[in-house]
Amino acid sequence: MNDSPLVTSALFHIGPVAISAAVVVTWALMAGMGVGSWALTRGLSRRPGKAQCLLELLVETLDHQIRDTMQVAPQRYRALIGTLFLFILAANWSALIPGIEPPTAHLETDVVLALIVLAASIGYGVATRGLAGYLRTFAEPSWVMVPLNLVEQLTRTFSLIVRLFGNVMSGVFVLGITLSLAGLLVPIPFMALDMLTGAIQAYIFSVLAMVFLGAAVESPPASLSPEHKES
């Protein structure tokens, strides 16, 4: 563990590229999630097993959340929201493995996630409303609100970064202190609390991402897709 959680140190270098521990853990998580997804979905059938039922429950719950929060058809945003949730959850829970520091406890990862949400909201907004239409949303309800809306874009992105970073980093910090004081049994409640905090933060980050994306693509109910109407 680093001496300060606010400092990112290189674990090794590939040429001029400094590879930090967060990147390595992220690669491990990517490998595990990618291979796991491939392994779990290569034998899908109409008569699902327990694992397939669990995966379908996850996807349908995700779709319901997107539909309820964003009021749009979920399939366009399913991959982004789902990836954010699963990655943050896996990253947060990776702290339970001894010697592993979660990538979300480092500012760079949280900045990347928040910037992706910001870019997605801009991209989906422009794709849905058009560039002019998207820009007009900054002048709603009046032109006076343009500066405030611009600041809001930055502040809510910043809030995403700080919320996730602060919670996860503090959990890791507390767990590190506890381990240094009492290494046996005492850290277990803190680890459970860390799991709960990690799950909640993953859920909050995903919900906030949906809220921001929903605000960007907000449209009259008549524009809902047929799938949404049928469901």
Next chain:
Amino acid sequence: MTLDWWTLGLQTLNVLVLLWLLSRFLFKPIAAIIAERQRAANRLLDEASAAKDEARKLRDASDQARAGANRQRAAALQAAEVDADQARRLRLQEADAEIARRHRQAQEALHAERQRLQAITEERAGRLALTIAGRLMQRLPESARVEGFIDDLVDGLASLPAETRRSLAQSDAPLRLKAPRALTETERDALQAALRRVLKTPPEPLVIVDPELIAGLELETEHAVVRNSLRADLARLQTEISLHDLEQS
């Protein structure tokens, strides 16, 4: 607090790659299988609905066919009852006719058997009577078996029509005279005299002995027969008795 730009860039790339990986290997397959199952369920529901409609149509058609079959069965049953009733009546009529025919045949057979038995009985009675009469006549004198019958024979000839008597008198054929025994000379003369009284010029009689006569004389020609014997009397009596019995039965 500082940002490591290499880490920032690599994490950006990592998250985007992870986004593609999960989208490609997790969310799309799962969503596809869910959609496929939903389509299959919808298709099954549509097929079930179509099958239900088809079953309802088949049931209606079956009900109609069953109602038609019931009507046909009732009509066929009624027709069969009528036919059976007619056949029963016809069979009864045939049975009645057969019974009547057999009854008639039995009556006829019974009547024929009665007549046959009666004829046998009569024949036996006649024979018995002839036997009795013959035995009785044997107790009488031999002359009584012929002489007493000559006058009656003449009376029989006299009762014949005149034309018949004339043809008898003019006939070239002899008169066949049956007698229970050979006539004596006296009896032959008396008979010739009696015939001459009736026929004037009678031909010579040819006497034929027939013991069956018992007593009496019988004259046979081509044109007439005169029965004048105890056998003829018994036969006539027997016939009258038979007729009387038949009238009573």
